[in-house]
Ligand code: FES
């Protein structure tokens with residue numbers, strides 16, 4: 001975690017890190033949370049949605065960048081626009097719906113009106129502001145940068161960010177791999193979504209997505225039930241020696257990381273390792289009848305969980321075939337959005353099977369994780385005497401090495417993920433902060 005010398009003198013965050021540990025204040029301090037919302041989410045690319053959520057002109061969804069409410073819209077010409085959902089008059093949210101189709105947004109308070117790129121187009125009873133008032137001085141604040149990589153839309157509140165491709169670093173290739181399974185049919189994020197709130201800091205959720213240490217312990221009951229009923233399938237590769245298996249954790253740069261379970265999950269046939277899901281036999285039989293056993297297996301293998309936890313800092317998690325969006329609400333409150341995905345141009349049976357598989361982990365596994373998120377928050381908040389959180393797995397074992405793709409890899413149970421993203425966290429926060437808190 002190297003901080004530039006010039007920043008060190010005014011770096012109020014250096015005290016939060018020591019080798020193998022991070023300070024509890026990162027999870028419980030309101031001051032740090034407020035700084036994160038302003039400086040971290042305000043100074044980097046943030047995931048705001050997928051293009052398939054707004055396919056038609058004038059479609060929109062509402063999201064957040066940190067805590068800033070924003071509207072992510074496709075304008076009449078098909079361009080992407082991201083603007084703050086904060087009226088330029090008195091500050092009210094001009095859009096109070098989660099999604100829809102609108103050419104204009106009329107603020108409910110005094111009816112100032114904005115086009116779907118944030119331009120102010122009308123102010124009622126305008127004469128009272130005098131002749132000098134110009135509508136263009138009252139546009140909604142727009143994100144400084146908006147870009148999309150193969151459907152994934154990101155926005156930045158400052159122009160002072162590298163091009164999106166550069167920011168994605170090693171995650172770009174992994175996104176390509178995720179998108180190009182089978183024949184690379186377009187991914188649609190319209191299959192369904194679920195959201196829930198947890199009493200935990202947002203980083204605890206980000207921590208967990210790259211934590212390959214917890215599955216055999218946190219998800220023990222799920223794994224035991226599956227083993228008892230179905231034998232050596234699914235995640236049973238998380239056994240006593242899983243740390244010496246080919247499963248791996250990788251640093252993709254800029255706080256992005258990967259847990260790769262493909263070496264085990266996809267070693268023979270991903271589909272054949274899956275446990276039964278509702279209507280599996282009927283859907284599989286229908287596919288075989290239409291496409292024959294070989295092609296059916298190809299399609300099924302390519303639609304089974306991706307075997308990846310691809311974590312794109314700070315708020316996008318791609319887990320299996322799903323997309324998870326982490327929305328910080330308060331220092332101890334986070335909303336987690338799960339979006340299921342389907343593929344365009346594949347047989348209906350494939351999308352039905354994908355959906356059954358995508359319902360599985362959120363139902364049986366996410367409950368374990370959420371219980372631990374809240375248990376961590378409770379422990380961290382209530383015991384000020386114990387200040388440090390351990391992030392030291394495989395820090396000193398010397399087993400990490402540079403893989404053939406040039407990326408640093410360590411065993412799956414490593415805390416490489418936390419160390420990597422905290423390095424990015426520290427770099428962005430220290431550079432953005434104007435100086436010590438008075
Ligand atoms: S606050 Fe939006 S029109 Fe007054």
Ligand SMILES: [Fe+2]
Nearest residue numbers: 215218365369
């Ligand atoms: Fe988990």
